[in-house]
Amino acid sequence: MMTSTLKTDTASLSGMTPVARPATKRSVWQKxxxxxxxxxxxxxxxxxxTFDDTMLRDIGLNxxxxxxxxxxxxxxxxxDVLARRASExxxxxxxxxxxxxxxxxxxxxxELNNVD
Structure with a gap:
């Protein structure tokens, strides 16, 4: 009995190795x-x-x-900008x-030295 495996990867079907996307480019969906x-x-x-000044000061902002x-x-x-400002x-x-x-x-x- 002969068994065969079906390859569904298009790159393996064509005999080519898949080309990786550059890591610096984000996909449209991610953007x-x-x-x-x-x-x-x-x-x-x-x-x-809507917060008053006291509440903003409590969280480190104005x-x-x-x-x-x-x-x-x-x-x-x-x-990100606001978090950086609060941290500063x-x-x-x-x-x-x-x-x-x-x-x-x-x-x-x-004061302790002056007491002597």
Whole structure:
């Protein structure tokens, strides 16, 4: 009894090796999905305008951050810009807090030295 295998790959049927797409090019579908995601993020970010200044400050943002993120070109995801700004704001706040703690510690050391 003879068995044969059916090859469904068109490249193997023609005897040619398949050619891989360059990794730098994205497919049209991926671009559409990315554009839809960016548009959805923009709508969500636009809702941040309804937050008051205290709520925005709690998440490390201000109205200027929201406005500048939405003013980015449409092909750029505004949520990436906003996340970067929030991260920079938190880092600046931590640096200020660290400096204040160091100044307080230096002041205490100086006060203790004056007591002698």
């Amino acid at each position: 559409i999905v990315a554009a839809a995601r960016a548009w959805r993020h923009r709508r969500t970010i636009a809702n941040l305008y 109205r200027g951050d929201v406005a500048s993120a939405l003013s980015e070109p449409l092909f750029r995801d505004a949520s 704001s938190r880092a600046a706040y931590r640096a200020q807090a660290r400096e204040a703690l160091q100044a307080a510690a230096a002041l205490r050391r100086g």
